[in-house]
Amino acid sequence: MKYCFLVCLWLLCGLAQAAEPLLQINEAWGRAMPPTLKVTALYMQLSNSSAEPVVIKQANSSSCGMLQFHQSFEEEGIMRMRMLDNLTVPAQETLSLQPNGIHIMCLNATMPLTEGSVIELTLQFVSGESQGGSVLLLAPSAIK
Amino acid sequence: MRTLIIILSSIALVLGLWLQFSLSPTRQPAPPMPAPSIEGLLWPQSRPLPAFQLTDQHGQAFGLEQLKGHWSLLFFGYTHCPDVCPMTLGILRAVKQQLLTQQEVVANTQYVFVSVDGERDTPEVLAQYLRYFDQDFIGLTGSAEALKPLTDKLGIVFMQVPVAETDNTESTDNYFIDHTTSIVLVDPKGRMIGIFSSPHKVEDFSQRYVAMRQFLAEHETP
Ligand SMILES: [Cu+2]
Numbered sequence A: 001m002k003y004c005f006l007v008c009l010w011l012l013c014g015l016a017q018a019a020e021p022l023l024q025i026n027e028a029w030g031r032a033m034p035p036t037l038k039v040t041a042l043y044m045q046l047s048n049s050s051a052e053p054v055v056i057k058q059a060n061s062s063s064c065g066m067l068q069f070h071q072s073f074e075e076e077g078i079m080r081m082r083m084l085d086n087l088t089v090p091a092q093e094t095l096s097l098q099p100n101g102i103h104i105m106c107l108n109a110t111m112p113l114t115e116g117s118v119i120e121l122t123l124q125f126v127s128g129e130s131q132g133g134s135v136l137l138l139a140p141s142a143i144k
Numbered sequence B: 001m002r003t004l005i006i007i008l009s010s011i012a013l014v015l016g017l018w019l020q021f022s023l024s025p026t027r028q029p030a031p032p033m034p035a036p037s038i039e040g041l042l043w044p045q046s047r048p049l050p051a052f053q054l055t056d057q058h059g060q061a062f063g064l065e066q067l068k069g070h071w072s073l074l075f076f077g078y079t080h081c082p083d084v085c086p087m088t089l090g091i092l093r094a095v096k097q098q099l100l101t102q103q104e105v106v107a108n109t110q111y112v113f114v115s116v117d118g119e120r121d122t123p124e125v126l127a128q129y130l131r132y133f134d135q136d137f138i139g140l141t142g143s144a145e146a147l148k149p150l151t152d153k154l155g156i157v158f159m160q161v162p163v164a165e166t167d168n169t170e171s172t173d174n175y176f177i178d179h180t181t182s183i184v185l186v187d188p189k190g191r192m193i194g195i196f197s198s199p200h201k202v203e204d205f206s207q208r209y210v211a212m213r214q215f216l217a218e219h220e221t222p
Helices: A001-017 B001-022 B084-102 B123-132 B143-154 B202-219
Strands: A024-031 A039-046 A055-060 A064-075 A079-084 A087-089 A093-097 A102-109 A118-125 A130-138 B051-056 B061-063 B071-075 B109-115 B138-141 B158-162 B173-180 B185-188 B191-196
Touching: A039 A087, A039 A130, A055 A064, A064 A118, A087 A093, A093 A102, A093 B123, B051 B109, B051 B143, B071 B084, B084 B109, B084 B202, B109 B123, B185 B202, B191 B202
Parallel strands: A024 A130, B071 B109, B109 B138
Antiparallel strands: A024 A039, A039 A093, A039 A102, A055 A087, A055 A118, A064 A079, A064 A102, A079 B173, A118 A130, B051 B061, B051 B138, B071 B185, B158 B173, B185 B191
16 A cells, blocks of 8 residues: 555656646746845746746745745836736747846745755646746845 | 078068057057947946935944945846846856956955845845845845835836736736936946946946046045
8 A cells, every 4th residue: 555655646747747848947046045035036037838828826945935936127217126927938038037037036934044955845837837947146246 | 592592581570560569659648538449338427325214134234424435336136036136146156256467456345235125124034035145245125215215316216016926826026117227337426427227247347347447446536
């Protein structure tokens, strides 16, 4: 019985891996922050090679108490930041998450945001599917 | 015969060019008042800064007197700013490194990060934060009232924006601050003499700063 359970689990894992991910996640990185800070921004290139737009409704990570989608934008010389309800990657396009633009904000971090550490996150799509990704934290002064 | 003609005409050409160069004046006389074409340079206008009283990351008083005698690049932000501010600091760090090869032109430059978040940015927090960027960066903090004379004069605005709650989870960082991201150049007389608007790019910033310093060295009496 126990073996059957393990075999089933293994098969399920295999199936999950075989399923084509909805998005290609490239150049994922985040900013390491000094130890007193519990907040950082995560960046990546999200490519959608399918014929349908992909809508991300939420991101989750055990490393962050809260993850939000944000957009920084300049308005009359002032840099502002606002929350986005979701992220849409149009069909056949790449959504670029980068400094001074759209980013995933990690709030209430549950681990030290040190350089070289990795934040594992899961993107939840409106379709009900989800996809994992790893984000490497670069130096606080990284410019990309 | 044809070779000779080619040789002779080549000699004539070289001679002609040499004559033209040697006869033309070696130096164009500088026009008396050239209009500066360096983007962001305010000269011949300038904006004298008022007295102000802030605290640096070592807990020392810092005011107009500490700006005088130096060329200062002032930029505004706060440590709990995860996106824009570290990017700006990273760019200025790269600018500083790039300018190491032009020390004689940009001598006596101080990089000053002014916090617009006196509530959270104590001198200790600033000191720890700036260590991750550049040991030489100066960090200033103070109450909103203490900042006002400086920011009003420089045209810097900032306002707190609460962080939205999601899933009824409250953030430990309960506000962000929208703020001006322009970088201001203050001359050794304590006057705002240039402004760099965002977006900032390392190469462009370095070039413009060098151009401003070269221009001002030629046109300003110390
Ligand atoms: Cu953000």
